[in-house]
Amino acid sequence: MHLVAVDWGTSSLRGALLDETGEVLREQSHPRGILSIPPGGFADVFESLFAEWMRPEGTRCIISGMAGSQQGWIEAPYCACPAGLDEVARSIIDIQPGRIALLPGLRDEHSGVPDVMRGEEVQIFGAMALTGLRDGLFVLPGTHNKWARAKGGRVEGFRTFMTGEFYALLSQHSILARTLDADAPLDEAAFLQGVTQTHNREGLLHNAFGARTLALFNRMPKSQLSSYLSGLLIGEELRTQSLQTTSEVVLIGSAALTQRYALALGAAGVLTRTLGAEATWAGLHALANTQGRRTS
Amino acid sequence: MHLVAVDWGTSSLRGALLDETGEVLREQSHPRGILSIPPGGFADVFESLFAEWMRPEGTRCIISGMAGSQQGWIEAPYCACPAGLDEVARSIIDIQPGRIALLPGLRDEHSGVPDVMRGEEVQIFGAMALTGLRDGLFVLPGTHNKWARAKGGRVEGFRTFMTGEFYALLSQHSILARTLDADAPLDEAAFLQGVTQTHNREGLLHNAFGARTLALFNRMPKSQLSSYLSGLLIGEELRTQSLQTTSEVVLIGSAALTQRYALALGAAGVLTRTLGAEATWAGLHALANTQGRRTS
Numbered sequence: 001m002h003l004v005a006v007d008w009g010t011s012s013l014r015g016a017l018l019d020e021t022g023e024v025l026r027e028q029s030h031p032r033g034i035l036s037i038p039p040g041g042f043a044d045v046f047e048s049l050f051a052e053w054m055r056p057e058g059t060r061c062i063i064s065g066m067a068g069s070q071q072g073w074i075e076a077p078y079c080a081c082p083a084g085l086d087e088v089a090r091s092i093i094d095i096q097p098g099r100i101a102l103l104p105g106l107r108d109e110h111s112g113v114p115d116v117m118r119g120e121e122v123q124i125f126g127a128m129a130l131t132g133l134r135d136g137l138f139v140l141p142g143t144h145n146k147w148a149r150a151k152g153g154r155v156e157g158f159r160t161f162m163t164g165e166f167y168a169l170l171s172q173h174s175i176l177a178r179t180l181d182a183d184a185p186l187d188e189a190a191f192l193q194g195v196t197q198t199h200n201r202e203g204l205l206h207n208a209f210g211a212r213t214l215a216l217f218n219r220m221p222k223s224q225l226s227s228y229l230s231g232l233l234i235g236e237e238l239r240t241q242s243l244q245t246t247s248e249v250v251l252i253g254s255a256a257l258t259q260r261y262a263l264a265l266g267a268a269g270v271l272t273r274t275l276g277a278e279a280t281w282a283g284l285h286a287l288a289n290t291q292g293r294r295t296s
Numbered sequence: 297m298h299l300v301a302v303d304w305g306t307s308s309l310r311g312a313l314l315d316e317t318g319e320v321l322r323e324q325s326h327p328r329g330i331l332s333i334p335p336g337g338f339a340d341v342f343e344s345l346f347a348e349w350m351r352p353e354g355t356r357c358i359i360s361g362m363a364g365s366q367q368g369w370i371e372a373p374y375c376a377c378p379a380g381l382d383e384v385a386r387s388i389i390d391i392q393p394g395r396i397a398l399l400p401g402l403r404d405e406h407s408g409v410p411d412v413m414r415g416e417e418v419q420i421f422g423a424m425a426l427t428g429l430r431d432g433l434f435v436l437p438g439t440h441n442k443w444a445r446a447k448g449g450r451v452e453g454f455r456t457f458m459t460g461e462f463y464a465l466l467s468q469h470s471i472l473a474r475t476l477d478a479d480a481p482l483d484e485a486a487f488l489q490g491v492t493q494t495h496n497r498e499g500l501l502h503n504a505f506g507a508r509t510l511a512l513f514n515r516m517p518k519s520q521l522s523s524y525l526s527g528l529l530i531g532e533e534l535r536t537q538s539l540q541t542t543s544e545v546v547l548i549g550s551a552a553l554t555q556r557y558a559l560a561l562g563a564a565g566v567l568t569r570t571l572g573a574e575a576t577w578a579g580l581h582a583l584a585n586t587q588g589r590r591t592s
Contacts, residue, residue, distance in 0.1 A: 070512075111496050113506035114513050144471075144505065161501040162470070169465040174458070175440075200407050203536040204500055205457040205529070209440065210409035216366075217410050233501070240499040 003060055004053045005284035006046075007119055008067035009033050014277070017053050022285035024278075026053070034066045034073075042073035046100070054099070062288045064103045064280070065119035068093070078107035078116055084154035085125055089290040103287065108157045115160050119280075120146045123252045124155060126283030127275050137249045141257035143168075147241065161237045164257075170208060170233075171226055179215035180225035186256075188263060190224035194231020195238070195264045204236045234264045243268050252279050299356055300349045301580035302342075303415055304363035305329050310573070313349045318581035320574075322349070330362045330369075338369035342396070350395070358584045360399040360576070361415035364389070374403035374412055380450035381421055385586040399583065404453045411456050415576075416442045419548045420451060422579030423571050433545045437553035439464075443537065457533045460553075466504060466529075467522055475511035476521035482552075484559060486520035490527020491534070491560045500532045530560045539564050548575050 002025070003018045011033035017026040030049065037045055046061075047054075054061060068076035079091040083106055091104040105118030120140045128134055134153040140146040143165050148158035171182035197207055211229045214220040220228060248271040251258040255276070262272045298321070299314045307329035313322040326345065333341055342357075343350075350357060364372035375387040379402055387400040401414030416436045424430055430449040436442040439461050444454035467478035493503055507525045510516040516524060544567040547554040551572070558568045 111493070111498075113493065113503075114509045114515070115505070116509055116512065159498065159502050160505040161499075162505050163501050165470055166501060169469055173465055173469050174461055197407070197409065201536065202407075202455065203457075203532060205459050205462060205533055206455050206536065207409075209411070209456040209458050213410045213412055216412065219410070236499060237501055240497065240502065 001058050001060070002053070002056065003062065003285060003288050004050055005281050005288075006050070006061060006063040006065075006067075007122070007280050007284075008063050008065045008072070009119060010035055010066045013049070014280070015050060015053075016281045016284075018281060018285055022282060024281055034069070034071055042067070046073075060098070060288065061100045062092075062103065062284050062291075063095075063100065064122040064284060064287075068102045068104060069118060074102055076102045076104040078118075079104045081106055081108040081158070082151070082154045082156045083121070084152075085286055085290040086294075087154070088121065088125075089287055089294055092287075092291055101288075101291065106155060106158070108159075110157060110159075115158060117146050117148075117158060117160070120148070120252075121155060122283035122287065123275075123279040124148055124150065124283070125286050126279035126281065127250050127252055128153060129282045129286050130275060130279060131250060131273065133250065137246055139249050139251050139261060141251070141253045141261055145237065163233050163237050166204075167230060167233055170211075170229060174208075176208065176211050176225070176229065179222060180211065180229065181222050182226050184223045184226045186230075186260065187224045187227040190220065190227040191231040191260065191263060192267055194228040194233075195235035195267055197228075197232060198235030198239050201239075204232065207232050207236070230260060231264070234260055238264055238268060243270055246270055248272065250275065252276070297354050297356070298349070298352065299358065299581060299584050300346055301577050301584075302346070302357060302359040302363075303361050303418070303576050303580075304359050304368070305361045305415060306331055309345070310576070311346060311349075312577045312580075314577060314581055318578060320577055330365070330367055338363070342369075356394070356584065357396045358388075358399065358580050358587075359391075359396065360418040360580060360583075364398045364400060365414060370398060372398045372400040374414075375400045377402055377404040377454070378447070378450045378452045379417070380448075381582055381586040382590075383450070384417065384421075385583055385590055388583075388587055397584075397587065402451060402454070404455075406453060406455075411454060413442050413444075413454060413456070416444070416548075417451060418579035418583065419571075419575040420444055420446065420579070421582050422575035422577065423546050423548055424449060425578045425582050426571060426575060427546060427569065429546065433542055435545050435547050435557060437547070437549045437557055441533065459529050459533050462500075463526060463529055466507075466525060470504075472504065472507050472521070472525065475518060476507065476525065477518050478522050480519045480522050482526075482556065483520045483523040486516065486523040487527040487556065487559060488563055490524040490529075491531035491563055492527075493524075494528060494531030494535050497535075500528065503528050503532070526556060527560070530556055534560055534564060539566055542566055544568065546571065548572070 006015045014029040076093040093102045106121045145161040251274045310325040372389040389398045402417045441457040547570045
């Protein structure tokens with residue numbers, strides 16, 4: 001029986017039709033993130049996009065991402081860490097029993113402040129399935145990056161970093177926006193110069209101002225400043241990690257972002273391997289199978 | 297002979313008429329920062345605002361701030377640190393010799409990236425004159441905060457922190473803007489909770505996300521979140537300072553901002569004393585006297 005796998009995020013929606021082995025038969029993506037769906041409109045949008053794939057009797061669908069948030073289709077409360085496939089499968093919400101199921105996100109409580117993810121946990125489980133790794137550090141760059149530690153196939157805990165959003169804020173809305181070109185292509189040397197600059201431990205609030213003064217004194221061309229700023233941000237993020245004890249990191253995300261993390265981690269002597277969208281489909285396949293075993 | 301002291305900044309302009317002892321006789325302020333002045337229009341704006349004060353024969357004016365920047369009246373190149381009254385007075389630019397003089401800013405080069413200030417150095421010299429301190433740490437909160445170390449009456453070096461601008465970006469343009477009230481009054485307990493949170497050393501990129509999740513889980517009321525975010529930012533700034541060796545800090549700035557630094561520094565066991573606009577006038581008076589001695 002086929003599986004319809006859906007990653008329904010804030011600003012976009014992606015779907016894949018998988019066969020019983022998890023192989024991707026067809027894919028589609030739409031700018032129909034949850035923020036674009038009117039209240040009560042999720043079922044109609046779902047059927048308009050996936051009715052054909054769902055037609056064969058007994059086809060099931062599993063959905064991850066922000067569709068399970070307070071602003072989504074139905075709220076699926078977060079599952080507490082540590083959590084593996086079994087813990088997450090036990091928290092699945094049935095939207096239409098036996099037909100459409102919705103995944104919870106993960107919650108990690110550390111130093112009194114909760115941390116959350118929705119959708120990234122699926123990519124981590126998928127990366128485990130694809131690589132065979134059940135332990136290690138999984139990094140998912142994006143607007144709100146996630147750094148997750150896994151042990152024995154379960155996500156032990158994780159941290160969110162607003163690195164992508166800070167880059168957008170600084171390059172578009174701050175004083176730095178006047179002198180840098182946010183759309184300039186990656187300049188690896190300027191990027192690594194930014195990463196190295198964070199070793200001064202003076203922090204982002206100070207180092208970011210350097211992207212202004214380097215322009216003011218014509219020490220760095222406009223075309224390199226966005227790469228330098230990106231290096232300052234990713235370097236700051238890496239600085240808070242205990243990478244001395246880490247030999248390899250699994251990166252999951254778009255090529256444009258994972259490339260930068262691979263560069264910065266490489267400069268710190270850490271090996272990386274990179275996965276893309278295939279991790280999402282592998283994770284949704286693994287979770288559907290886990291749920292299937294529980295309910296059969 | 298009277299002195300017309302002017303602090304001409306990016307978004308506003310303040311002036312004071314001082315007598316020979318430096319006492320303030322009259323003050324005025326206008327929303328006529330350098331960004332509002334058309335090219336070539338500085339002299340006309342100056343005369344329209346200060347002609348009356350300048351009328352007595354021999355009255356001099358001294359101007360500090362962004363009026364000496366590339367976008368200002370005339371560019372006054374930065375004076376290199378360490379710099380005291382003598383070094384700065386030697387770099388003064390005459391706009392109208394014997395009548396209107398323009399101050400340079402300060403430049404500090406550390407770890408290969410230049411740092412700059414324009415106008416804050418005047419406040420530091422003024423604070424030295426008013427307190428009698430010639431050594432110590434002077435902190436000037438604002439959009440771009442300055443932390444300056446003085447020795448023997450000279451500014452040895454300084455660092456800029458974009459703390460005020462980061463607060464505006466995060467509270468107005470980021471995902472945090474959806475759940476916090478940027479105009480809520482200071483909640484001291486929530487502010488200090490934010491300061492304490494930065495002790496986890498996980499950095500601003502992570503800790504800022506906590507202002508989102510605390511709202512998501514209803515752990516902190518909306519009215520406290522802006523104070524918590526402010527504490528995270530100022531705590532992050534303090535974390536990069538070597539405050540163990542500091543017993544007292546001089547704060548110079550508005551009451552609303554210096555109050556927050558006094559709270560955060562107090563929690564770290566550091567005493568503070570606070571000065572406001574009077575530091576600007578005392579600094580301009582001291583610099584005019586220094587220049588007067590040089591040219592007489």
